[in-house]
Amino acid sequence: MLPWLLRIWRQLPRPLKQLYLRVRYGGFAVGVAALIRDESGRILLVHRTYSRDEPWAMPGGWLERGDHGIESALQRELHEETGLRVRVGHVQAIQRAGFAIVVLFQADLVDGTDTFRPSPEVSEVAWMEPARVRDLSAMNALLLRQVLV
Numbered sequence: 001m002l003p004w005l006l007r008i009w010r011q012l013p014r015p016l017k018q019l020y021l022r023v024r025y026g027g028f029a030v031g032v033a034a035l036i037r038d039e040s041g042r043i044l045l046v047h048r049t050y051s052r053d054e055p056w057a058m059p060g061g062w063l064e065r066g067d068h069g070i071e072s073a074l075q076r077e078l079h080e081e082t083g084l085r086v087r088v089g090h091v092q093a094i095q096r097a098g099f100a101i102v103v104l105f106q107a108d109l110v111d112g113t114d115t116f117r118p119s120p121e122v123s124e125v126a127w128m129e130p131a132r133v134r135d136l137s138a139m140n141a142l143l144l145r146q147v148l149v
Contacts, residue, residue, distance in 0.1 A: 003120050009050040022099060031102035032074040033060030033140075035092050035147065036109060042127040043144075044113070045136070046082060049123050054137040056126070058104070059084070074105055082125065083117035085110040093146035097139055104143045 009017070021029065035058060036044040046059045061077030063070060071088040078084050089106035096102075116125050130148050134141040 006050045006120050010052045018098065029100035030063040030070065030073075031060060031097065031100050032063060032070060032077060033058045033102055033104045033143065034074055034078060034086055034088070034107035035104055035143075036086065036107050038127055040127075041130065043130055043133050044109075045126050045128050045133060046122045047124045047126070049121055054139065056128075056133075056136045058133070058137075058140055058143070059122070059125075060102075062100075070103060071105065074107065078107075081119050081122045083115050083119075084113070084125075085115070093143045095139065095142045095146070102139060102143065104147070 012020075034044075038044070043058065045056045048055055048057060051057070059078050059082060060074060061081065063073045064076075067073040067076065074088050075086060078086050086107040086109055089108065091103055092106050093104040094101055095104070113125055118124065128136070130144060134144055
């Protein structure tokens, strides 16, 4: 079902998207995102195939039934969507987003970006300066404002 949904997601009106998310994740969802920096301080972003509002964002996803912890959910999401493996560090920020909260973790790449593989959800990755990340995504700007004082 996911590939089909991803093909039409961009065209769905916002209320229908929110209804789907409430049904799928229940009354309250937990999002996880990774703040991955390179030696120059740039932040790793993913290009999301399904989002018109925020096509570039820090990598992450949603806590799913069966996940064995919030950190493992982030590792699972990154591996599923990008093929990248990460070591998850400390919580950097928490932000409310409608009926969900998003938890931003500091993370380090285990193998580097050369192991990236595109998926139906993520088509590419790129390193960007922190100031540019804030310009690209409202949610990322809210999270980064808590981290990059």
